[in-house]
Amino acid sequence: MRWVDKVRSGRMTETVLRILLKLVRAMERGIGRLLVVGRELALRASVLAVGWGNSEAYAWRLDKTFWRAIVLGRSNTRDPVGFRKQDNFQ
Numbered sequence: 001m002r003w004v005d006k007v008r009s010g011r012m013t014e015t016v017l018r019i020l021l022k023l024v025r026a027m028e029r030g031i032g033r034l035l036v037v038g039r040e041l042a043l044r045a046s047v048l049a050v051g052w053g054n055s056e057a058y059a060w061r062l063d064k065t066f067w068r069a070i071v072l073g074r075s076n077t078r079d080p081v082g083f084r085k086q087d088n089f090q
Helices: 012-049 056-061 064-073
Strands: none
Touching: 012 056, 012 064
């Protein structure tokens, strides 16, 4: 087997493209799921912080960068995608 820069077979090109498309879709679903969780966590943290008087924390609810950061911060936990039962910000 050797490395090539250009695929010469049309059938091989189609096969590789189908595989890549499936990989992209799988990654998008995973990222989408993480963003949903991040949005929920950001909302809960924002409500808590606004309740403590931090009016700037309201922007966290709309900040997708913050959603990603808050999920990545949980990536070292056993359940990085879901909510743990002890997470009760309210």
